[in-house]
Amino acid sequence: MLNCTVQKPLVPAQAASARPAVARPLRCQATVQPGQQQHQQQAAAAAPCSRRGLLAGAAAAAVAGAIGVPLPALAADPTSVIDGQGQTFLVPTSAATETFTAAQRQLLEYNLRTQRQNNAPPDFPAFVREGYDMTVLGDGYVRSPDGLIYKDFVEGSGECPVDGQQAIFDYTAYNEAAATIDSSYRKGQPAQVQLGINGLIPGFELGIKSMKPGGKRRIVVPPELGPPVGPATFFSAKQYEVFDVELRTVKTCRRQTVGMFSSVVCE
Structure with a gap:
């Protein structure tokens, strides 16, 4: 035995x-x-x-x-x-002084110091990693049943986008240390993606689908809702990604056929 x-x-x-x-x-x-x-x-x-x-x-x-x-x-x-990921805990920033051990506060301070060096934006969440488990600290953040963590800065108005529609948005992507990974602002134009065709990181797309046009949101994507991982990819299996996104507008798409050629038109 x-x-x-x-x-x-x-x-x-x-x-x-x-x-x-x-x-x-x-x-x-x-x-x-x-x-x-x-x-x-x-x-x-x-x-x-x-x-x-x-x-x-x-x-x-x-x-x-x-x-x-x-x-x-x-x-x-x-x-x-x-397997290989562990659990995610979302707690308010006050937990650092009320419940954290000295070792955890040391880990938190290291993360915050690195974020300051990377010029983290205001209200950026802090991360304390212990083995496979991650504690996310932030005020005003909520966690959806599917595990996505987000905070709304501007609610927006109108209808939320659905599969098949095209979302036009600006974004900045960060890692846990608040270092910028990618940004549409650096490229000088918003991103355009048709929803429902696996064109985005799963957690990022979930966050956009519950936004309204004109809305501004910060999305924290845990590994289980993150991108594919492996030696050929840029991302780590343990990495959490943070996205600041502004949903500009939503367009309805239809398939157009001319002769032998077919294309999708969004307007």
């Missing part, structure tokens, strides 16, 4: 002068019971540790011993842990 044990994480008192409290790796050791057949012994010895079990244990330990933010439903549900 397979016996797995998790080494205990550092308690908050120890973590004040050391590294953040993180659950130790899961150790697995196969034990052979008398009378078992040899093929059963080999199967038990070769059984791998479950990454989902490891992440679930690490997330629960981090929440209970380090984060100090009461989110029992997320911490207790191992199905909410996505």
Whole structure:
């Protein structure tokens, strides 16, 4: 049979002068019971540790011993842990002084210092990463049921865009350190994308679909709603992206056929 044990994480008192409290790796050791057949012994010895079990244990330990933010439903549900990503916690900025350990405040200060060096815009969220888990700090932000985090600065008016329509918008994309990744303002013209054809990062498109023309919003995209990842891409699997977007206008599109040629016209 397979016996797995998790080494205990550092308690908050120890973590004040050391590294953040993180659950130790899961150790697995196969034990052979008398009378078992040899093929059963080999199967038990070769059984791998479950990454989902490891992440679930690490997330629960981090929440209970380090984060100090009461989110029992997320911490207790191992199905909410996505392999290689962990969980996202959205908390107000006051949590840094009310519930954070000394180690967490040190991580926060490092992130804020880097953001200041990159001239972060006002009200930019802060990020505290602990293993696979991420705590996002910001005031006025909300989290939708699909996991998207956003904050509206201007609501806009009219109808929200739907699949098949063309959204025309300006945007600036940042990473967790508030360094600019891309911007339509630098290119000198707004972006134009037809919705519903996978032309945008999934979380970015979700954020635009719930905006109204003229609206201004900041969107925080977690990894599970982010772009494809891998050696051939620019993005990291653990990276959170932040988008400041202004929805200029929405156009209705139709397919136009002339002779043997077909095209989509948006107006």
